[in-house]
Amino acid sequence: MNFTELKNKIKGPIYSIITPFTDTENIDYKSLSNYIEYLYNGGARIFYAMAFNTRYLLMSNIEIMEVNEFVIKKVKSLNSENIVIVGDPLNCSTKTSIEFAQHAKQHGADIISLIYRAYLFFDDHVYNHYKTIANAVPNIGILVHEMPFMKGIPQHQDGSWNLELIDKLANIPSVVAMKEDAKQDDYTRKVVDLISDRVAIVVSGNGLQQWSKVSDKCAAWLTGIGNLWPRTELDFYNAHLQEDANTCNHIIENIEKPFFWVKDNLSWHLGIKSALKVLNIMERHERMPYQPLNDEQHKKVKEIVEKINI
DSSP: OOHHHHHHHOOEEEEEOOOOBOTTSOBOHHHHHHHHHHHHHTTOOEEEOOTTTTTGGGSOHHHHHHHHHHHHHHHHHHOTTOEEEEEOOSSOOHHHHHHHHHHHHHHTOSEEEEEOOSEEOOHHHHHHHHHHHHHHSTTSEEEEEEOOOEESSGGGOOSOOOHHHHHHHTTSTTEEEEEEOOOOHHHHHHHHHHHTTTSEEEEOSSHHHHHHTTTTTOOEEEOSGGGTSHHHHHHHHHHHHTTOHHHHHHHIIIIIHHHHHHHHHHOHHHHHHHHHHHTTSSOOOOOTTOOOOOHHHHHHHHHHHHHHOO
């Protein structure tokens, strides 16, 4: 599959992987396997192991590689045509990112997601980071994870990515996608208008409501309610393609908005774990410093999930 074909396959809901833990804070690979199967059986075909939902920030580099390898093998064993995206650590050198890209390619990933969490000093440093990785591992697609920078020169920076930098990154041949994670509607629109002709853009932050604002040019989004009920976001996507506004509105008003009370009041990351427990998909266990919602909070999540009643 060439990079153009790969880019054109990044459409609709992109299903992020939630990592389950045991009560001793070990990675629960059995539950992880079952969760991937649950998503696949619900219609998921594009899977994304990533910095935050997959809990990379709580793992060692060795663990991240092990999780990446496990996810790749599991996803591809279900269907070799599935698309699998895995990432690099949040805080690492360019050399380490190259090692993760090589490892991902070696084990069969389609795309490596690369996040830049070093301080931003100058834009050319960011470009050189991505270009160096692309040159070192030219046979794997790259997803640029664009989220606000840590400011290296705070007096002269606001943390956002300059559009000139984004435009330049989109011209790297192996850059097939960008995860647009600024969570600012006006800025997201500018990014979509600028580079959607060259790369697949995956918006994130507010689910279907966020994607609906840019769906004229943006082909994909990171799942929200689809992590619980995978079919709902596929139903939304198909209804959108058929211009079925009633179905789209029903899903947003009766499923997404009610569940997003959890996101807005109890946090996405802890709330989704509680909801998955309600559905008996995985336990609520976390790895410190993350800790599960307390019993009262979990009870509220349970009430919301059961009221939605899918």
